[in-house]
Amino acid sequence: MEVFSHYGVGIKAFAIERKPDGRVKFTLWATVFCMPVFPLSSWSAIYAGPVRPDGIKEDGHRFDDAVRIQRDFISYVRTLSLSVMMLALAIAPAAYFIFRTTGRGATPIEMIFVFAACIWPVVVVSLAERHRHHLLTGCWT
Numbered sequence: 001m002e003v004f005s006h007y008g009v010g011i012k013a014f015a016i017e018r019k020p021d022g023r024v025k026f027t028l029w030a031t032v033f034c035m036p037v038f039p040l041s042s043w044s045a046i047y048a049g050p051v052r053p054d055g056i057k058e059d060g061h062r063f064d065d066a067v068r069i070q071r072d073f074i075s076y077v078r079t080l081s082l083s084v085m086m087l088a089l090a091i092a093p094a095a096y097f098i099f100r101t102t103g104r105g106a107t108p109i110e111m112i113f114v115f116a117a118c119i120w121p122v123v124v125v126s127l128a129e130r131h132r133h134h135l136l137t138g139c140w141t
Helices: 073-100 108-137
Strands: 009-018 023-032 035-049 056-058 061-069
Touching: 009 035, 009 073, 009 108, 023 073, 023 108, 035 073, 035 108, 061 108, 073 108
Parallel strands: none
Antiparallel strands: 009 023, 023 035, 035 061, 056 061
């Protein structure tokens, strides 16, 4: 099985749990702009690295010995609520400055903060993807 996402739209693994026996539990979600929208299936598999041609393939990660598992409903709720919190964290600075400058021109210092607020969502998504990569692979590369 091969899943993919293009600019965060497609299918990605979330609710990732590493187990002591080397297996990784995860749920494949349909995503829109890196936000999980709908859970598709849950799996327990062994991380096989980026090279193996068989098994489940997800954004350059490969898994062998995949076994379909059943996750509880609370796992789906947790994933969605964490994603909504990440979205709020990503857009809050820009929303604040839009609200603050409505009806008037922004000062030069406010414009600096507006530009920084435009970069902030990229930082949030990059950090979240790095953490997801660490959970899948077990290393910070």
